Amino acid sequence: MKLSGWGRFPEVETTVHAPRSLAALRDMVRSEPTLIARGNGRAYGDSAVNAAVTLETRHLDRMLAFDAEVGQLIAEPGVLLGDIITAFLPRGWFPLVTPGTKFVTLGGAIAADVHGKNHHKDGSFRACVDWIDVMDASGDISRCSRTENSVLFEHTLGGMGLTGIVTRAAIRLRPVETAWIRQTRLPVPNLKAAMDVFEANPDATYSVAWIDCLADGADLGRSVIFLGEHAGLSDLSADRRQAPFDVPERPKRTLPFDVPGFALNRFAVRAFNALYYRAGSRQTGPHLVDWDRYFYPLDSLLEWNRIYGRKGFAQFQCVLPLEAAEEGLSALLKATSTAGAGSFLAVLKRFGAQDSAFSFPMKGYTLALDFPVNAQTLRLLAELDRLTLDHGGRFYLAKDSRMSAETFAASDNRIEAFRAQRRKNAWHKTFASAQSERLAL
Numbered sequence: 001m002k003l004s005g006w007g008r009f010p011e012v013e014t015t016v017h018a019p020r021s022l023a024a025l026r027d028m029v030r031s032e033p034t035l036i037a038r039g040n041g042r043a044y045g046d047s048a049v050n051a052a053v054t055l056e057t058r059h060l061d062r063m064l065a066f067d068a069e070v071g072q073l074i075a076e077p078g079v080l081l082g083d084i085i086t087a088f089l090p091r092g093w094f095p096l097v098t099p100g101t102k103f104v105t106l107g108g109a110i111a112a113d114v115h116g117k118n119h120h121k122d123g124s125f126r127a128c129v130d131w132i133d134v135m136d137a138s139g140d141i142s143r144c145s146r147t148e149n150s151v152l153f154e155h156t157l158g159g160m161g162l163t164g165i166v167t168r169a170a171i172r173l174r175p176v177e178t179a180w181i182r183q184t185r186l187p188v189p190n191l192k193a194a195m196d197v198f199e200a201n202p203d204a205t206y207s208v209a210w211i212d213c214l215a216d217g218a219d220l221g222r223s224v225i226f227l228g229e230h231a232g233l234s235d236l237s238a239d240r241r242q243a244p245f246d247v248p249e250r251p252k253r254t255l256p257f258d259v260p261g262f263a264l265n266r267f268a269v270r271a272f273n274a275l276y277y278r279a280g281s282r283q284t285g286p287h288l289v290d291w292d293r294y295f296y297p298l299d300s301l302l303e304w305n306r307i308y309g310r311k312g313f314a315q316f317q318c319v320l321p322l323e324a325a326e327e328g329l330s331a332l333l334k335a336t337s338t339a340g341a342g343s344f345l346a347v348l349k350r351f352g353a354q355d356s357a358f359s360f361p362m363k364g365y366t367l368a369l370d371f372p373v374n375a376q377t378l379r380l381l382a383e384l385d386r387l388t389l390d391h392g393g394r395f396y397l398a399k400d401s402r403m404s405a406e407t408f409a410a411s412d413n414r415i416e417a418f419r420a421q422r423r424k425n426a427w428h429k430t431f432a433s434a435q436s437e438r439l440a441l
Helices: 022-031 081-091 106-112 150-156 191-200 266-280 291-295 304-308 322-339 375-390 405-411 415-424 434-438
Strands: 015-017 036-038 053-056 063-067 072-075 093-095 129-135 141-144 165-175 180-188 206-211 223-230 287-290 313-321 347-351 364-372
Touching: 022 053, 022 129, 022 165, 063 081, 072 081, 081 093, 081 106, 106 165, 129 150, 141 150, 150 415, 180 191, 180 266, 180 291, 191 206, 191 223, 191 322, 191 347, 287 291, 304 313, 313 322, 313 375, 322 364, 322 375, 364 375, 375 405, 405 415
Parallel strands: 015 053, 036 053
Antiparallel strands: 063 072, 072 165, 093 165, 129 141, 129 165, 180 223, 180 287, 206 223, 206 347, 313 364, 347 364
16 A cells, blocks of 8 residues: 655555554564554654555554553553543643644654653653663564663664564653643744743743744744643632643544645745734733643644645754754745745744754754645755755654755764664664665664
């Protein structure tokens, strides 16, 4: 069958197996010469598809144990973050780190070492992982952690499934008093003002900015910044305090068709961005929003990836080091605005320091932009790649779908060490993806 990531680009012809037990998974790993594990398919490009065999792990979805003293959950890789929230938020626990969708699996979160709106304070997903079990090409399983089989642990977190298959993991959840977020929305006129807000609020648990990437001149980088804190009982009204984990259910809608390509033009995006900025300027004081609306605004529109048309879309996400961030982000936004290929899903976040074997984050700023796939987009993305390299940045493999091996090699001095570990441990002989082949990993 043809399979793609969430961006629906590129499509890869593959054979898909979906084992329903650990024994079945082991048999498939032992019998196939090359493969990659896949969770819920939320990586945007081709990192979770192999042209020979793709192993879907969604049926391995049991939650096995929970220690309420420390909030440690042991679960299989196919468990969705949404499943965890459904089971444990009513008991006063929430994921310590979550990306922008709750439809990612535990295995996928580990493979990509996902990050959220709180990286500057709490780090990436690895911060909540106590240990993982990883199956190798022979079907054997190794327990690894920061102190046991640490090389495998470090390279699996952020290793995009290229070190083996996670079969279970122990993660820690965050205690919370309510299901509400105390949000402050701050409209800012340009990029410099946005960065000043991030730097002035290092103690905010959550911070993220939506950027109008078609604004230019004095308005370049105008944004709406969302700061957030988990609300305590004292933040709730008396009636809400009676049921602090009850929130209004969000209606789920499905986009039933692919939006025609001509509909997502610069004029439509410019109009949307202007309206969104004005709307974000209206309510600027602290107010309560429920957890689902704060963390996962797009999850209420199922199959929202169809907005970009049948050819799909490509996401560009880079991180720039702190000292080069303002200049580099300005260059990226100017190139995007000039090209007129604006994205209405443009997001800026501040990263804290991180030292890891192959994970994406580093201290600085990360910018994410979505574009419909076409010839103009691909030319723009090549230019954004160049600007990222010029400013010492690197790229997020969970979002990549078309970067060249040369660009990738120039972006990160840890790549050769990762390749060396792949060869030393013979991971490269079995575990490969269309992305790893494209990037010569």
